[in-house]
Amino acid sequence: MIVHITIFAQKSTKILAPTPPMGWMTWNYFGTDINEKDIREMADAMVSSGMQKAGYNYVFIDDGWVGGRDNRNNIIADPKRFPAGIKAMADYVHAKGLKLGIYSDASPLTCEGYTASLDFEEQDAKTFASWGVDYLKYDYCNAPEDSATAVLRYKKIADALRNSGREIVLGICEWGQRKPWLWAAKAGGQLWRTTGDIRDKWMDLSGKEKVDFNWNGILNTADQNAELHPYSGPGKWNDMDMLLVGLYGKEGPSSTKGGVGCSDTEYQTQMSLWCMMNSPLAASNDLRKMNEATKNILMNQEIIALNQDELGKQCIRKINTENWSVFLKPLKNGDFAVGILNRSKNVQSYDLDFSKIGLNGIYEIKDLWLHQNVGKSNKWNGKVDSHETKVFRLQKI
Numbered sequence: 001m002i003v004h005i006t007i008f009a010q011k012s013t014k015i016l017a018p019t020p021p022m023g024w025m026t027w028n029y030f031g032t033d034i035n036e037k038d039i040r041e042m043a044d045a046m047v048s049s050g051m052q053k054a055g056y057n058y059v060f061i062d063d064g065w066v067g068g069r070d071n072r073n074n075i076i077a078d079p080k081r082f083p084a085g086i087k088a089m090a091d092y093v094h095a096k097g098l099k100l101g102i103y104s105d106a107s108p109l110t111c112e113g114y115t116a117s118l119d120f121e122e123q124d125a126k127t128f129a130s131w132g133v134d135y136l137k138y139d140y141c142n143a144p145e146d147s148a149t150a151v152l153r154y155k156k157i158a159d160a161l162r163n164s165g166r167e168i169v170l171g172i173c174e175w176g177q178r179k180p181w182l183w184a185a186k187a188g189g190q191l192w193r194t195t196g197d198i199r200d201k202w203m204d205l206s207g208k209e210k211v212d213f214n215w216n217g218i219l220n221t222a223d224q225n226a227e228l229h230p231y232s233g234p235g236k237w238n239d240m241d242m243l244l245v246g247l248y249g250k251e252g253p254s255s256t257k258g259g260v261g262c263s264d265t266e267y268q269t270q271m272s273l274w275c276m277m278n279s280p281l282a283a284s285n286d287l288r289k290m291n292e293a294t295k296n297i298l299m300n301q302e303i304i305a306l307n308q309d310e311l312g313k314q315c316i317r318k319i320n321t322e323n324w325s326v327f328l329k330p331l332k333n334g335d336f337a338v339g340i341l342n343r344s345k346n347v348q349s350y351d352l353d354f355s356k357i358g359l360n361g362i363y364e365i366k367d368l369w370l371h372q373n374v375g376k377s378n379k380w381n382g383k384v385d386s387h388e389t390k391v392f393r394l395q396k397i
């Protein structure tokens, strides 16, 4: 007797990037001036500084690594900058318990004119998989403006990555221009930039709206991203671009292309808002030499816990006036995070009755920058510095 057995292929339900990816990215500090020695040193520093322990585990290589294609059209690393090749780099970071991210573009050439992946999607995805790459940032320079083409090109690389035999997270980078929050998850991306490149400044002072690609400071970026909370969740994140913390306007494209640097208070606000909004966290400063302020901001575990909270809910901006923004983020264990941003140029007092943001009852209030319980109440009032964001964790009692 012949027995027919039907085997149903089980569809994988695993979510890639169930919490926002965290790591360090080459771009803001090095620009295209990258090489394997510096990147290995950064990987070493990621471990020795405590960044890895704090949750940062990707080393993201941005634009500038490609050396063209070989005689079989396989994409290759620049042999001068990466003499050992990308596979050796992947092995190096994996041995430390880290992961490797790489960069390409949905056109023949990247933003800086290096060889990119259009029409080589399958082949490049296989190459990246064979090297042990864990993440691909896929840019959109030199590509047509319309949304339909962008969707097709991103879907093509997403499919190729899915068929590559390795789990590779896809970061879509078309700067929010074609509203990727509406289509990028369906196309196969796990995160998408919602804004143009961030510059190392608090906000744009030109008075013009989005004059050019150098428009975005911390406040502009946060304001644009604040309304996009409905689209974010586990495996589908609004990416607000790199953290500027510790750059101080000194190095790389975020400075030379329109950044003047920020104060530590402003960097602390960036960290607070990027965590409240569940943005991926890509540090971009020199991890080999960080001052105490930079370390305290980047490695604040209680703030990072908001970003990595498994519920995966981006905060909602409940109050927004000329001087104040108040953000509310529900957390998996039933607590709430509340952020109070003083947008003005002066230190000011603020009174927040929690019922105004929909929280009724009495809460134990923990200040996550002071690392202290500051009372049990149905409200908070106190001083907030100019451009400072207070962040509290509220536990109902």
Ligand code: GLA
Pocket: 027, 062, 063, 110, 111, 112, 139, 173, 175, 196, 197
């Ligand atoms: C674009 C991206 C940046 C960076 C550069 C590299 O501007 O938005 O994040 O990757 O390209 O050239």
